[in-house]
Amino acid sequence: MATLDDVARRAGVSTATASRIINGSSKPVSAQLRDRVEAAVADLHYVPNAHARQLARSERTAVGVVVHDVSDPYFAEITRGLQRVATTDGRLVIICNTYRDPARELDYVELLRAHQVAAMVLAGSGYHDPGFARALRGKLRAYELSGGRVAVIGRHDRTGDAVVPDNESGGFLAGEHLYALGHRDIGVIAGPRNLTTTTDRLTGIRRAARAHRRPPPKVVYADFDRDSGAAATADLLAAHPRVTAIAALNDSMAVGALAHLRAVGRRVSVIGFDDMPIARDVTPALTTIRLPLADMGALAMSLALSAPSPSPRVERVPAELVRRESTFPPEE
Amino acid sequence: MATLDDVARRAGVSTATASRIINGSSKPVSAQLRDRVEAAVADLHYVPNAHARQLARSERTAVGVVVHDVSDPYFAEITRGLQRVATTDGRLVIICNTYRDPARELDYVELLRAHQVAAMVLAGSGYHDPGFARALRGKLRAYELSGGRVAVIGRHDRTGDAVVPDNESGGFLAGEHLYALGHRDIGVIAGPRNLTTTTDRLTGIRRAARAHRRPPPKVVYADFDRDSGAAATADLLAAHPRVTAIAALNDSMAVGALAHLRAVGRRVSVIGFDDMPIARDVTPALTTIRLPLADMGALAMSLALSAPSPSPRVERVPAELVRRESTFPPEE
DNA sequence: GGCAGCAAGGTAAGCGCTTTCCTGGGAAAG
DNA sequence: CTTTCCCAGGAAAGCGCTTACCTTGCTGCC
Incomplete structure (x- = not known):
């Protein structure tokens, strides 16, 4: 060379x-x-x-992004937003996939620090694990002390700049929509138990149940991906045959639910979450709770690249109901 | 620090x-x-x-990947395969999105070289542009001379390690399938004209037309994304109302075509290309030509990380027809 | 004519590591 | 009690750049 x-x-x-x-x-x-x-x-x-x-010239030029998996549409959208603002700023983006492995996440944070990135954005790592949370906080703290900037997407147990989607209200919206349609018995296909995304959305749906004086919804846990959503739907319907509507906590699982329903020929309302691009192209088109994913990514990157602020900035992002064809009143 | x-x-x-x-x-x-x-x-x-x-220790540790856009499902799948083998090898992956801008692509190659990556994999940049091809070859050459390794996915005008999907045969398979169903007048929703992916697939379809003694298919060009596919479908049907089957040169555009057909209430066969995850979840489920995208990515990364070989290694990847519900015989 | 001032270029000191080579002190060997 | 080796540890030379600080040779002015 x-x-x-x-x-x-x-x-x-x-x-x-x-x-x-x-x-x-x-x-x-x-x-x-x-x-x-x-x-x-x-x-x-x-x-x-x-x-x-x-x-x-010890000046930091790259930025790091740590997400669950870029090829997952949810994170792909977020990443798109992130990249847009990072490259506008002329920065190289290093993407790290954790595949939801907390240990790997910690390693990556360290790695990015070693690479002197100017900023890092973490998305999708709100685990309910005090040990992990403490370790992560420590590493991020050390990074910030050395002049690094960090922004997170989603709720993390840490104070600092963050973009937080209103998952709880989104869950409420989903439940509300279903109960308003006249459903009495609803099932929930949840994501992994230890993710705050799961628990927050679930909390919202339960609140809607209480508001409508309905018993709490039946919950079954899956993995946020299509196939586990389909399998969970089968389990749910077997255990609770009277369920007339299903709230899946993300669109991938909702798509899986739809596929299962089609396969067994049952007509049950399904509402998703996130409004990923696929949502409008499945049949029936998926009713869902929209989150402006790309914008959230862009926002997080802007926060991370802007001058540090003395007090943490938290941008709340509202969720919004998108009515399509997969939800309808219960049939007699 | x-x-x-x-x-x-x-x-x-x-x-x-x-x-x-x-x-x-x-x-x-x-x-x-x-x-x-x-x-x-x-x-x-x-x-x-x-x-x-x-x-x-001047030893190269990271690897670079330059693709059109990681958030595009086609590249997301490829990237997933790439990452799998790169991280198994303990390497940091730097992903660069070109958004199909040749100038940006050249810049990224240079940037990755500057970052001393051990290898780089380029996907989706087969432009029909002699000037670009020459510039790219030059830069890659210089990189390889300094000990860098490169592998490309898709046809590029350069000799070197490559993973090349058999787009031409895939196109033939698509055409063959449609003609065998009895269609006589077929339309093609193509991708950007200057991509070899487009031209190769198109060539295959035309060959099928000749084999069946049919006139060449009607072609309309779009952008490989859903919305342009929908728009192109509208144009195609307006210009050629007698078309009874459409071959879209990728699944995203096929999904767009399906959406348009549903909107206008027409029943026309549609075949896609790539077999992306969405394909089986749209309605009707999409008949398509499958390419093992993740495997292709993995293969390319292995080539790039393996010991250099004296003669270029070219791995041909066969395409395969996946029959689903979006193609059927022409209606009377 | 002498000196300040400036333009154009060079010298060399780092940046934060790794690694070769060297040193001093024991332990083993004679 | 020497001599030989080995072993733990340190000094310092880079890796390939950037940049503060010099040097040199003019031009312009008093």
């Missing part, structure tokens, strides 16, 4: 001059030398070593 | 010793010093500076 030294030697100048020309420094340089250096750069296909540069 | 120097000073040892302990070097160190250094590391929340480390 050609180095600055090679370029300088070839152009017959010092590395200082070569560096100044390459970086467009404000120091004046004669046109002649400039040409020679540029020619050398081209001849050698020289590209400055990013690590050496980073070390020399 | 605490440095190795800080750690060494606090532990009362030299940086050499501290470094050896931290890196688990084979050189023996007394247990006492080891404890002191480890305590210092913990107290200071020390994390080694990845850039300095990379500079010192």
